[in-house]
Structure formats: C-alpha cells, structure tokens
Amino acid sequence: MWSQLILTGLIASAITLLSPITTAEESKPLGEIEYLTSANTPAHLPFSEAVRVGHTVYLSGQIGLIPGTSELANDNFDQEARQVMSNIKTTLETHRMSMADLVKCTVMLTDIKEFGRFNQVYKSFFQAPFPARSAFVVKELALGAQVEVECIAALSQ
Numbered sequence: 001m002w003s004q005l006i007l008t009g010l011i012a013s014a015i016t017l018l019s020p021i022t023t024a025e026e027s028k029p030l031g032e033i034e035y036l037t038s039a040n041t042p043a044h045l046p047f048s049e050a051v052r053v054g055h056t057v058y059l060s061g062q063i064g065l066i067p068g069t070s071e072l073a074n075d076n077f078d079q080e081a082r083q084v085m086s087n088i089k090t091t092l093e094t095h096r097m098s099m100a101d102l103v104k105c106t107v108m109l110t111d112i113k114e115f116g117r118f119n120q121v122y123k124s125f126f127q128a129p130f131p132a133r134s135a136f137v138v139k140e141l142a143l144g145a146q147v148e149v150e151c152i153a154a155l156s157q
Contacts, residue, residue, distance in 0.1 A: 038094045049091050050153075057097065057153040061108070062087040063145035072145055077114050081121040081147050088151060089125060099125055101153040107135035108148040118147060 034052040050059045064073045064083035067090070073083035092098055107122075109115060115135065123130075131151070141148050 036095050038091075050095060052095075055155045057095070057101070057155065059088065059091060059151045059153065061106075061148045061150035062091070063142060063148045065143070070143070072143055074144075074146060077117055077146055078121060080145065081114075081118050082124075084147055084149050085121060085125045088149060092153065097153055097155065100127075101155060102126075102131040102151045103154045104132045104152040105134075106150050107133065108138045108141060109135065110138060110141060110146050112137045114146065 035048040036050040036052060036057070037048050047060050050057050052058075062084050064080035065071065065087065066073050066083065067087070072080060074080040088102075089099055092101065107118065109118065118135075138148075
C-alpha cells in the first residue's frame, strides 16, 4: 500500500515537472512575423534588415558599409568595425530599439589577430551588462569585409 502511494506520488510529481507551465501571457499567440526594412536596406539585396517574431528581433548580419553606398569603410580595421557597430545601432534606432535591447551577438572576423581591436570598438557601443556573444574566424566575407556582426534583440512587453 505504501509503495503504491509513493509510486503514485512520484508519477504525479513527474507529470507536474514535465508539463509546461503557462501563464495568460504565454498562452497568447506570438502574432505575425514582421519583416523590418527601411531606407537603409539596399533594395537589391535579398534580405530584410531585421525580422520580429513576438518579442524577439533577429537582425541581419552587418558589415561596414557606408550608408547609402556599396562601399566599405575599410581604410583600417578600426574604422570598418566602428561602421559595423554604427550600422547595427542605426538599424535598432530606426525600429525604435537600442543597443540595450541586444541579448546576443555573433562576430565573424577574417583575421583572429583583430579580435582585441574589435573588442575595443565593440565595448564603446555598450554599457554593462553586455549581450552574450560568440566570435569565430571565416575565410571571407561579402564585399571583402573584415568583420560582420549579427545580433538578436529581446523587447520588453
């Protein structure tokens, strides 16, 4: 008898732990997917600046293009990295967000020796706490860029 009660209690506990807990807010549908573009989005390229799904915004990767051109700001690595981060900031601000909304960034570099220099530029665009981040080396980037960064933002309700 005791063993049956204990077993029944363990099964009930397991079901409770494995069942998803939902609140009224979580049970609401996420809503439609919203594709965010602006005058900053080059019309000839096959992607959106960002895509919003619920409270999450996925930004397309940014390279150091000078706004309104197809030219990189790559007189030197620091200038290109600064342009990348500035482009991200502009995209966020265009869609009523800020750098503080970023929760994850992925950095792609063509030369790992530039990691420290990139960090110096990157830090100048944030106040702690920083978003989560990954960085890796790639063989090449579009248009001969030296760095590309893509980010994810989370919006408060």
